[in-house]
Amino acid sequence: NGTITSGQRVFISCEGxxxxxxxxxxxxxPATGNVIEDVYKPNNNNQPxxxxxxxxxxxxxxxxxxxxxxxxxxxxxxxxxxxRAVITGLQSPRYFLPVSNNKAFVTDIYANxxxxxxxxxxxxxxxxxxxxxxxxxxxxxxxxxxxxxxxAYVYVINSVNNAMIDSIYVDYGSSSIVxxxxxxxxxxxxxxxxxxxxxxxxxKR
Numbered sequence: 379n380g381t382i383t384s385g386q387r388v389f390i391s392c393e394g395x396x397x398x399x400x401x402x403x404x405x406x407x408p409a410t411g412n413v414i415e416d417v418y419k420p421n422n423n424n425q426p427x428x429x430x431x432x433x434x435x436x437x438x439x440x441x442x443x444x445x446x447x448x449x450x451x452x453x454x455x456x457x458x459x460x461x462r463a464v465i466t467g468l469q470s471p472r473y474f475l476p477v478s479n480n481k482a483f484v485t486d487i488y489a490n491x492x493x494x495x496x497x498x499x500x501x502x503x504x505x506x507x508x509x510x511x512x513x514x515x516x517x518x519x520x521x522x523x524x525x526x527x528x529x530a531y532v533y534v535i536n537s538v539n540n541a542m543i544d545s546i547y548v549d550y551g552s553s554s555i556v557x558x559x560x561x562x563x564x565x566x567x568x569x570x571x572x573x574x575x576x577x578x579x580x581x582k583r
Contacts, residue, residue: 389441391431392416397447401431403459418443418452421459427452435474437482437497442474444484451484453500463500468493475515475522477537483522485512492524494540506540508533513553518561518581525552525565532565532579548577 387405392415394400402416418427428448435442440462441454451465451474470487476497477483483506484493492512494504510528517523521543522535532552534544551568558564563579 389434389436391434391443393430393432393446397429399426399429399448401427401429401443401445401448403427403431403434403441403443403454417459418454418461422461432471433473435476437476438479442482444471444474446470446472446487451495465495465500465502467502472512473514475517477517477522481537483515483524483535483537485515485524487511492535504540506535506542508542514555516555516557516563518557518563521581523555523563523565523579523581525555527551527553527568532563532577546579549575 386408388408390404390406392402392404403418404413404415405417406413428445430446431443432446433444439456441456443452445452449468452461453463455462468484469489472485475483480497482495482497484495490509491505491507493502496503510526513525513527515522515524520537522537524533530547530550531545532548533542536543548565549567549569552565554566556564561581563581565577567575569575
């Protein structure tokens with residue numbers, strides 16, 4: 379434990395024990411090595427965050443905590459960690475990606491769809507059909523690339539009209555995707571029981 383003194387902070391999502399309602403968020407100060415554990419409860423009347431904090435995303439002045447087994451995304455003030463809103467109507471959310479100042483996509487284990495969220499009202503406003511367990515996403519050149527653990531493809535969505543426009547064959551079990559400085563995407567796939575693999579996607583128009 380400690381205090382955060384620098385401007386730079388690392389937010390760490392802690393799942394907790396499933397299904398014990400032990401999810402939390404910790405904050406790490408890379409300049410000093412100090413860590414503050416579970417910043418949510420003491421700033422929200424000692425109420426728990428929920429069950430399984432899968433991921434946390436920083437956007438503008440908010441933290442978006444995706445709480446998987448509680449079927450929600452909790453919106454927090456990034457400075458005070460006080461709850462601002464709760465996004466509901468989700469089944470088993472995994473990852474959150476803002477695609478504009480006013481809109482975000484949320485992947486899901488069981489929904490067979492990607493949820494579309496309005497960031498002004500903090501409500502679910504639609505969904506994009508996508509069979510299987512969807513995981514991490516990346517935004518490049520106005521398109522969202524979506525990993526899918528239960529398929530051998532990365533799916534491509536137009537971020538403006540929310541339409542599925544393409545699928546890219548990679549390997550079974552894609553779960554992680556990251557964008558490099560050249561706007562190229564690196565995808566990690568679990569593959570079958572004998573091998574795993576990684577793929578490079580060139581996103582240029």
